[in-house]
Amino acid sequence: MSASSPLLLELIEALRCLPGVGAKSAQRMAFHLLERDREGARRLAGRLVDAVERIGHCRRCRTFSETEMCATCAGSGRDATLLCVVETPVDQLAVEQATGYRGLYFVLLGRLSPLDGLGPAELGLDQLAQRLREGEVRELIIATNPTVEGEATAHYLAQLARAANVRASRIAHGVPIGGELEFVDRGTLAHAFGSRQSV
């Protein structure tokens, strides 16, 4: 490729930091931006810089926020007696979009994972424990993922809630709606079977 433009090579290399973008796609993107959409490229560059500089974490719930406190935490329309714990901001968005949940969130930004160096301190659990002790929260809804680490984290969170005398609940997991038992993987089916409910 054109050694005449080191910048072009650098741009292609930089685009490869995006998930799912290999050498070929990065090259296509770079040429597209330079040949057909320099205005779009300028806008993208600006937004990237703005986002990286200005988006931090909410002091109260740790989700992404441009202000010290995010709109959800700062607003008055939410039920502050309900607190839902999720692993990531994406999970928070998923709950927000799929359910009619009107309570508040706490975002761990991970799950307990000793081999990744993620312990209670890294997940902000001291802060969460403090918040539970404040007394406003009546129910802690634990929505970590149903992985081994997510379940271990859920157990830890339940203990935190118990120590603060707050009711804890765990989201249910099992057979997907519209799914057929035959095609559900064993682990999921075993879990769904184990946590069956009276009808």
Place this chain on the structure above:
Amino acid sequence: MQRIDRQPAWVLHERPYRETSVLLEVLTRDHGRVGLVARGVRSAKPRFARGTVKPLQALELSWLGRGELGNLAGADPVGVPVPLAGDGLLCALYLNELLARLLARNDPHPDVFARYASVLYELAAAGDALGQAWALRRFERDLLAGLGYALPLDEDEQGQVLEPAAQYAIDPERGALRWSGRGPAPLLVSGAALRALADDAAPAPEVLRELKRALRALLRHHLGGRDLAAWSMRPPASGSIND
């Protein structure tokens, strides 16, 4: 290129890798700790069932090996996952971190492999935190022995039989040194505690705590002086790992 077929294995850790793959740290019977890439498991049509290749599930794995990382080629579950919950899960995370940090890659220890499976089921069957703690201590004992760092459990460094009432300092190289009471006190463990471990006889809670401190000091030594992250993971209302 080497192809390994249907090797008994446990996943110690998984982490996302590239867009749709997962990087696995695996304990195998005949190849020791191995790093594998499971390509495409996080895609819409995975080659391996996503719920299958995970920790706490006995597996038979096949892979193509070349260099540091192998390529997962097949994964079959053996039976159902170990039914661990609550503190048992935290204990398992600890064991997985311990093995991933202490075992060298590609250094097989079939005895440790077998012991790992048995301790998981012991943890699942343990009725309380004390039972779990005792299962962990016995595993640590066998792990150290399996790696050639066996604890001195019958006699001290002079060849004298351990006395239950005497206090000993454990020296990783020399063995149990009977404590004379002079000089700055090192970490001490009673002869009774060491003998409980030798006899496989569940000791009283305070003796279990002694053993935990002694074994942890020894493990820390073999970990190059570093602590494990799991050692600081203690839920407020339980104590199986840290008490």
